[in-house]
Amino acid sequence: xxxxxxxxxxxxxxxxxxxxxxxxxxxxxxxxxxxxxxxxxxxxxxxxxxxxxxxxxxxxxxxxxxxxxxxxxxxxxxxxxxxxxxxxxxxxxxxxxxxxxxxxxxxxxxxxxxxxxxxxxxxxxxxxxxxxxxxxxxxxxxxxxxxxxxxxxxxxxxxxxxxxxxxxxxxxxxxxxxxxxxxxxxxxxxxxxxxxxxxxxxxxxxxxxxxxxxxxxxxxxxxxxxxxxx
Ligand code: PGA
Numbered sequence: 001x002x003x004x005x006x007x008x009x010x011x012x013x014x015x016x017x018x019x020x021x022x023x024x025x026x027x028x029x030x031x032x033x034x035x036x037x038x039x040x041x042x043x044x045x046x047x048x049x050x051x052x053x054x055x056x057x058x059x060x061x062x063x064x065x066x067x068x069x070x071x072x073x074x075x076x077x078x079x080x081x082x083x084x085x086x087x088x089x090x091x092x093x094x095x096x097x098x099x100x101x102x103x104x105x106x107x108x109x110x111x112x113x114x115x116x117x118x119x120x121x122x123x124x125x126x127x128x129x130x131x132x133x134x135x136x137x138x139x140x141x142x143x144x145x146x147x148x149x150x151x152x153x154x155x156x157x158x159x160x161x162x163x164x165x166x167x168x169x170x171x172x173x174x175x176x177x178x179x180x181x182x183x184x185x186x187x188x189x190x191x192x193x194x195x196x197x198x199x200x201x202x203x204x205x206x207x208x209x210x211x212x213x214x215x216x217x218x219x220x221x222x223x224x225x226x227x228x229x230x
Contacts, residue, residue: 001032002098002156003057004109005049008165009099010056017060027063033089034070035100035109036150039123041073047137048073071121071149078149082121086155098159102166105129106174110150119154123147162199169206176210 003009019025034049043050050070058068069088075081089095106113110124118124124147131144138144156162166175179201 001030002095002100002151002159003032003034003053004099004101005034005036005052006101008101008167012099012165013057017057020061027061029067030063031067031092032063032069033085033092033095033151034068035156036148037071037073038145039073039078039147039149040145043070043072043074071151073145073149075149078123082123082149085121085151089155095155095159096161098156098162100156100162100164102164102171102174102178103130104133104170104174106178108153108156110148111153111156117153120152121149121155122152124150160198164199164201166201166203166207168204169209171203171207172209175203175207180210180212 016025016027020027032053034053037049038045038047041048045051053068053070057063058065069085071085072081100108102108103112105127107127107130110126110130111117112124112127112130126144126146126148131141131146135141135144
């Protein structure tokens with residue numbers, strides 16, 4: 001599984017924990033690779049994504065520690081850590097299900113909108129919008145890291161199935177832009193990949209508020225919908 005952090009997946013993680021506790025799921029043979037990590041934060045830093053995953057999922061399910069990987073934000077040699085991360089995912093046979101949220105600016109993992117997306121796991125400079133959005137978890141904006149390590153769009157899109165979850169009124173604009181605005185150039189990369197990948201989009205009514213009604217769907221979206229579950 002490819003896993004994500006942020007507020008969006010929290011209800012899902014609570015549900016997965018409850019289902020394993022109820023004997024309906026078994027994570028003992030599951031392997032997981034996380035999307036991203038802040039550069040410069042130790043795994044036990046309260047805001048590191050490794051710690052987030054431990055506290056919100058891994059510590060409560062039977063997944064084996066050696067079967068969970070998160071990019072190492074403290075690596076001295078980031079490019080070689082990134083290559084090793086890609087190799088590990090490959091050795092494990094690739095990602096079957098990738099869980100994705102989306103940032104207000106359309107970022108996937110920490111792949112900020114741009115014209116050419118690095119395909120593989122790489123270091124990225126965080127935009128001010130992303131740092132602003134994430135400062136709620138830190139005591140001040142100055143403490144929010146300025147860089148991160150993220151799976152590339154290629155790594156994400158190589159997953160056999162992608163489940164994207166978008167919730168909340170504050171995501172209505174970006175959901176509309178990424179999925180419905182023809183020719184949107186500032187998106188996340190997902191819109192260009194959607195037509196040839198099996199994607200399920202799950203959203204709540206608040207996030208879907210700007211979605212066109214059935215009669216207003218454009219041809220591009222209709223074509224896309226035949227290949228994805230939206
Ligand atoms: P959020 O973050 O779930 O906290 O909104 C999503 C993201 O930034 O990718």
